[in-house]
Amino acid sequence: GAVVSQHPSWVICKSGTSVKIECRSLDFQATTMFWYRQFPKQSLMLMATSNEGSKATYEQGVEKDKFLINHASLTLSTLTVTSAHPEDSSFYICSAPGLAGVTDTQYFGPGTRLTVL
Amino acid sequence: QKEVEQNSGPLSVPEGAIASLNCTYSDRGSQSFFWYRQYSGKSPELIMSIYSNGDKEDGRFTAQLNKASQYVSLLIRDSQPSDSATYLCAVNAGGYNKLIFGAGTRLAVHP
Numbered sequence: 001g002a003v004v005s006q007h008p009s010w011v012i013c014k015s016g017t018s019v020k021i022e023c024r025s026l027d028f029q030a031t032t033m034f035w036y037r038q039f040p041k042q043s044l045m046l047m048a049t050s051n052e053g054s055k056a057t058y059e060q061g062v063e064k065d066k067f068l069i070n071h072a073s074l075t076l077s078t079l080t081v082t083s084a085h086p087e088d089s090s091f092y093i094c095s096a097p098g099l100a101g102v103t104d105t106q107y108f109g110p111g112t113r114l115t116v117l
Numbered sequence: 118q119k120e121v122e123q124n125s126g127p128l129s130v131p132e133g134a135i136a137s138l139n140c141t142y143s144d145r146g147s148q149s150f151f152w153y154r155q156y157s158g159k160s161p162e163l164i165m166s167i168y169s170n171g172d173k174e175d176g177r178f179t180a181q182l183n184k185a186s187q188y189v190s191l192l193i194r195d196s197q198p199s200d201s202a203t204y205l206c207a208v209n210a211g212g213y214n215k216l217i218f219g220a221g222t223r224l225a226v227h228p
Contacts, residue, residue: 034216042220043218043219093161105151106163106216107163108162110159111159113158
């Protein structure tokens with residue numbers, strides 16, 4: 001099956017700094033990727049849809065100036081948490097759809113655990 | 118606001134029993150339905166997808182869909198301790214693969 005990787009798998013940073021998380025589709029091209037956030041004991045909340053070559057689409061309530069998304073190529077999307085604060089500490093997961101016309105399955109990356117001190 | 122509802126559990130079943138997980142959704146236009154399993158600290162992994170009314174079986178797992186009742190379920194036969202995890206119901210919310218997740222049901226299978 002399709003493989004999606006994320007880097008880093010975990011990161012600890014100081015309050016006020018910025019953190020970049022990478023999401024890569026390893027064996028397929030993804031014109032669209034999705035970014036989710038999951039707080040402890042809660043479900044995945046879609047933050048934004050990353051679109052290759054165009055602006056990301058953010059879900060209601062998600063600050064686009066705080067969570068910068070860049071989808072620079074067909075295999076890479078990045079999420080930058082700017083001026084991170086402790087309340088941004090969470091599990092960030094990306095996903096990419098399967099091959100068009102074959103399946104609409106989403107393949108998830110392993111996630112990145114962000115801790116802001 | 119499109120919603121997906123699940124009983125948060127925990128659902129506790131003995132090893133070898135059938136575990137039944139339920140999910141309801143609000144958007145009648147939804148066409149694709151998924152069950153994901155998530156172990157603690159890990160990302161979700163796809164268990165089943167279902168698109169048509171009725172049952173779909175894959176090994177020990179059976180997904181059931183009733184669009185008229187806006188209801189989808191997952192049955193796990195011969196439950197094993199390794200099945201202990203949180204099971205997330207997800208529904209396609211329109212647009213290419215945009216998924217809305219339920220809160221998840223925690224399943225505990227005890228020996």
